[in-house]
Amino acid sequence: xxxxxxxxxxxxxMSASLLLTACGGGGGQSAQPSGQTGGQPAASxxxxxxxxxxxxxxxxxxxTEDHPYHLALxxxxxxxxxxxxxxxxxxxxxxxxxxxxxxxxxxxxFGTADMSITSxxxxxxxxxKLGVLDLPFLFESREQAYKVLDGKVGQDMxxxxxxxxxxxxxxxxNGFRHITNGSKDIKKPEDVAGMxxxxxxxxxxxxxxxxxxxxxxxxxxxxxxxALQQGVVxxxxxxxxxxxxxxxxxxxxxxxxxxxxxxxxxxxxxxKPVWDKLPADVQQLIAEEAKKAGQYxxxxxxxxxxxxxxxxxxxxxxxxxxxxxxAFRDAMKPVYDKFSGQFGKELVDEIMNTK
Ligand code: PAF
Numbered sequence: 001x002x003x004x005x006x007x008x009x010x011x012x013x014m015s016a017s018l019l020l021t022a023c024g025g026g027g028g029q030s031a032q033p034s035g036q037t038g039g040q041p042a043a044s045x046x047x048x049x050x051x052x053x054x055x056x057x058x059x060x061x062x063x064t065e066d067h068p069y070h071l072a073l074x075x076x077x078x079x080x081x082x083x084x085x086x087x088x089x090x091x092x093x094x095x096x097x098x099x100x101x102x103x104x105x106x107x108x109x110f111g112t113a114d115m116s117i118t119s120x121x122x123x124x125x126x127x128x129k130l131g132v133l134d135l136p137f138l139f140e141s142r143e144q145a146y147k148v149l150d151g152k153v154g155q156d157m158x159x160x161x162x163x164x165x166x167x168x169x170x171x172x173x174n175g176f177r178h179i180t181n182g183s184k185d186i187k188k189p190e191d192v193a194g195m196x197x198x199x200x201x202x203x204x205x206x207x208x209x210x211x212x213x214x215x216x217x218x219x220x221x222x223x224x225x226x227a228l229q230q231g232v233v234x235x236x237x238x239x240x241x242x243x244x245x246x247x248x249x250x251x252x253x254x255x256x257x258x259x260x261x262x263x264x265x266x267x268x269x270x271x272k273p274v275w276d277k278l279p280a281d282v283q284q285l286i287a288e289e290a291k292k293a294g295q296y297x298x299x300x301x302x303x304x305x306x307x308x309x310x311x312x313x314x315x316x317x318x319x320x321x322x323x324x325x326x327a328f329r330d331a332m333k334p335v336y337d338k339f340s341g342q343f344g345k346e347l348v349d350e351i352m353n354t355k
Pocket of ligand 1: 062063101118119174200220221237238239242264
């Protein structure tokens with residue numbers, strides 16, 4: 001049996017990425033994906049013809065096996081396997097085993113990793129236009145976010161990511177971000193002043209917390225838990241499902257304030273260098289199933305979010321609901337003055353005016 005390795009992965013578990021085996025047989029039949037609107041990404045005309053080989057792809061993410069990121073990728077893997085009659089396998093690696101989000105995205109751009117589901121904030125380091133989504137309080141509701149991301153603005157972004165050597169397959173969701181800390185209720189910006197808080201590696205998040213007078217420290221999620229446990233930082237911000245699945249209450253996070261300061265979109269990404277080596281029918285299968293997986297992931301997020309809040313409350317976490325969001329919005333306003341120009345004020349207005 002001929003085995004050919006196309007991707008050189010970072011290390012250890014990442015040592016064999018896209019494997020081809022000469023097993024004969026073709027890819028899947030075509031079916032319209034339900035869920036997100038918008039065209040499929042390039043099943044490119046230059047793609048090689050299917051030569052009957054089999055494919056093993058590795059997909060990574062940073063969360064636990066009970067998080068919607070994982071559940072959606074596992075479902076996608078099952079459906080891809082079924083539709084390709086076992087010729088296309090996707091192996092799913094949780095807990096940053098293939099690298100934290102920024103690292104893994106970089107590996108995708110080099111073609112040393114195949115696929116990921118990731119929040120968008122670290123991806124802006126490779127494709128800056130995504131950064132518009134990080135503006136605080138840009139989205140008031142997830143319905144508004146879905147309209148923007150599934151509409152022209154979001155679909156154009158997915159397509160344009162090829163310019164960064166990434167294939168944007170589908171939107172998914174990380175959720176509205178809320179602040180947790182180990183000591184107090186947070187109701188207004190003053191409550192965050194001086195607080196040492198872990199943020200994502202993203203200049204807008206950093207600027208937003210600086211505008212509140214906090215002391216933000218950007219770091220990868222893989223470092224965040226230790227930093228919380230050792231008191232390097234006192235606080236972090238993430239959706240409730242992350243606080244639940246990572247048991248942040250065991251890392252001194254006794255309070256969660258429902259600030260919802262950023263809607264954290266997620267996306268299913270593929271490496272363009274690897275994609276370009278896949279035959280068109282395999283590309284099409286993956287593109288279709290990724291759209292379904294993104295949609296399924298969002299549905300799981302909606303279902304599990306309330307449960308997550310109830311669950312962490314049951315573990316003793318104090319949930320602060322009466323947050324003065326307008327005061328946070330006002331305090332974070334300087335971020336718009338600093339960054340809007342970079343994305344175009346028209347785009348920012350178009351997104352904010354989408355109802
Ligand atoms: O805070 C982060 O880095 C992200 O929200 C996380 C937890 C890795 C999920 O995408």
